[in-house]
Every structure is written in structure tokens, then in C-alpha cells.
């Protein structure tokens with residue numbers, strides 16, 4: 001039998017770093033990545049036959065659990081009819097209609113194959129629509145690996161960013177301004193300097209790529225006002241939060257907290273594919289009509305709206321609309337976080353957490369961080385030890401402290417209490 005270690009060794013000969021997406025390599029936490037052979041419900045199994053309670057869920061898509069019978073049936077039926085046609089299908093319309101029904105800010109949607117592609121296309125659309133070049137992003141928010149978005153803050157306040165990856169020329173990010181998350185003052189200064197040249201501001205309204213950090217309501221309210229005042233589009237990157245923190249995504253929550261609130265464009269991925277390569281960007285018809293073939297903004301994809309992926313996404317979106325789905329998902333995710341924080345308190349370990357819908361984060365500190373610098377100010381030593389203590393006890397958490405976690409509808413109360421029991425032992429071992 002192959003072991004995780006022997007597979008990792010073999011993988012590194014043919015695949016750079018042995019993985020096809022860097023976080024899978026366990027670099028942040030050390031140790032050997034688990035090679036997964038199968039998954040069912042809330043569980044995954046590795047090459048050594050070890051079972052884990054899965055809190056990654058493919059980084060968000062598996063909200064109904066792995067191998068849900070209704071999703072499986074939809075995919076199996078679709079596969080028999082053909083893998084890809086490169087021509088329109090009725091199922092694409094059905095999925096588009098389903099998304100638009102759940103996202104009132106959008107009137108039209110275009111399907112693509114990855115969150116990266118959706119984010120990149122939304123920015124091109126924002127630039128094409130406004131005729132402007134500059135954009136604002138926030139430190140710690142991840143919007144995929146498009147060149148213009150692989151940027152960290154420059155030295156001064158509201159200056160242009162520096163590439164965070166080799167291979168991204170400085171000229172390519174010269175229009176990207178990187179600001180601190182939740183910092184109203186910086187936001188106002190950036191708008192007063194660059195507001196009339198801004199095509200858009202892109203944000204994870206509930207940031208899941210720096211652990212779990214909510215945009216504050218006053219910050220979001222001011223951001224919306226400034227975008228409207230200066231004619232810049234507010235782009236919500238809901239690749240992680242869409243159909244995950246609530247049925248209507250993060251924007252439905254901010255609409256509750258800020259009357260009349262809505263973003264101009266929205267970017268989706270993860271849950272809408274149910275585990276298949278599928279993502280989307282959406283907005284008002286007036287903006288979306290700028291896209292080819294109607295308008296001058298070019299955008300295309302050989303596998304866009306793929307018939308198998310759309311079948312998977314559609315079946316998933318149907319399931320999450322069942323009555324009580326989000327209530328019970330939220331309740332279980334809440335039970336996990338309160339169980340973890342209680343166990344840590346008993347063990348005398350500082351830990352705080354937050355959650356919305358089926359998404360959560362926890363942090364070895366007394367207070368939740370409000371921005372990327374605060375997240376990174378804490379060392380990862382404690383998290384890394386905790387991660388391995390949990391993994392050894394059959395609980396599979398994200399292998400880095402700056403990633404959010406995910407609970408699915410397949411996680412039972414028993415899974416949650418087993419996880420909390422494992423955490424009690426792990427805290428004792430810390």
C-alpha cells in the first residue's frame with residue numbers, strides 16, 4: 001500500500017512541490033500532506049485508510065457534504081449526455097436563473113470555470129464599463145491569482161502596491177492600490193486622491209483568506225457611499241462567502257445591517273460548482289451588457305457553463321434552499337466554535353472565534369483581529385501544533401492559520417462533539 005509519505009515523495013518528482021495548489025503542501029504547518037482517496041458526507045479518507053472529519057470541504061464547495069445522493073444523481077445523468085459541447089445548453093439558463101433568484105443585486109450572470117477567472121473578468125468589466133484603470137483592493141483579501149491582484153501594500157499610505165509574486169511586472173500592478181482592511185481613514189484618503197480614476201473596489205466582505213475577519217458595518221457603509229459618490233463600482237468577491245455565510249451571501253447580511261445596501265458586481269465560485277470547476281460574475285444588465293458578444297469587453301471560455309459542472313452546481317443550489325438548511329448549518333457551526341472556545345478557556349488557552357452560516361474562523365488570541373497586520377502579528381507556532389494534534393485525532397482542519405474553515409450539512413452533532421473532545425485533548429497537549 002502507498003503511504004502518504006511515499007506518495008508525496010513520488011508527487012514531488014512529477015509535480016512542482018508535489019501539489020497543484022500551494023496550500024495543499026502543508027508548508028505552513030509542516031509534515032506530510034494527506035493524499036485523499038475518497039470522501040463521503042462529512043468524512044475524507046487518506047491513502048493509508050485513515051478517516052478524518054473534514055472541515056475544509058474542498059475549501060468551501062462541499063456545503064451539502066461529499067457525495068450527496070441528489071448531487072451524485074444529477075452529475076451521473078449529465079455525464080451520460082456528454083461532457084462538453086462548446087454550445088449553449090438549457091441547464092446554463094437554469095443555473096443563471098437560480099443564481100439571480102438568490103442574488104437580488106444581479107440581473108445577469110456569466111459563468112466561468114474558476115474564481116480567479118471570475119474575479120479577473122469582473123475587473124476587466126468594471127474597467128471597460130467605467131473607462132477607468134485604477135482599482136482598490138485590501139491587504140489580506142484574496143481574489144485569485146490574476147496578475148493585477150497579486151499585490152501587497154506599498155510603503156506609504158494609499159500608494160500603489162508591489163507585486164507579491166515573481167513574474168508580475170510592476171507596470172501590471174501600477175493601477176492597483178492596496179489599503180488596510182477596516183481602515184476608514186485610509187479609504188477616504190485614497191478616494192480623495194484617486195477617486196475619479198477608480199474603476200472599482202474589490203473586497204471580501206467577510207474575509208476568509210486571512211482567517212475570518214468581518215468588514216465592520218461603518219467601514220462597509222462608508223465604502224458604499226464613496227463608490228457611489230465617485231462612480232467606482234463596488235465588487236463583492238463572494239467566491240467563498242456566496243451561498244455559504246447565508247443563502248444570499250455576504251451581501252444579504254450587509255443588506256440587513258445597512259438598509260438598501262447592495263454591491264454593483266458580485267463574483268461567485270466554490271459553492272456554485274458544488275465541487276466542480278464553475279464560477280461566475282454577475283451584476284445589473286446595464287453593466288453586464290458591456291460583455292462580448294453584446295459589448296466591447298472581451299471574455300470567453302471553452303469549458304464555461306460546462307454541462308456536468310452546471311448539473312452539479314444546480315443540484316447543490318437546490319439543496320441549500322430547503323427550509324431550515326442555513327439555520328441548522330449555522331447552529332452546528334456555532335456549536336463547534338463555542339465548544340472550541342469553551343474547551344480552550346478551561347485549558348487556560350486564549351482562543352476566540354467567529355462564524356456565519358457554514359463558515360468559521362478561530363484564532364489563538366483574546367480578541368479577533370480586524371485586519372491582516374493584526375492576523376499576522378500573532379505567531380503560528382501554537383496553531384501549527386494544534387493542527388497536528390487534531391489531525392492525529394482524525395480532524396482535518398485547514399493547514400494554515402490564515403484560512404477559514406467550513407462545516408457542511410452532513411456534519412452531525414456527534415461529529416461536532418467528537419471534534420470538541422479531540423480539541424480538549426489537543427489543548428491539554430499544547
Ligand SMILES: *Cc1c(COP(=O)(O)O)cnc(C)c1O
Nearest residue numbers: 114115116142143144237239240
Ligand atoms: C478561492 C477564492 C478565489 C479563487 O477561486 P479559485 O477557484 O481558486 O480560482 C477568489 N476569491 C476568493 C474570496 C476565494 O476564496
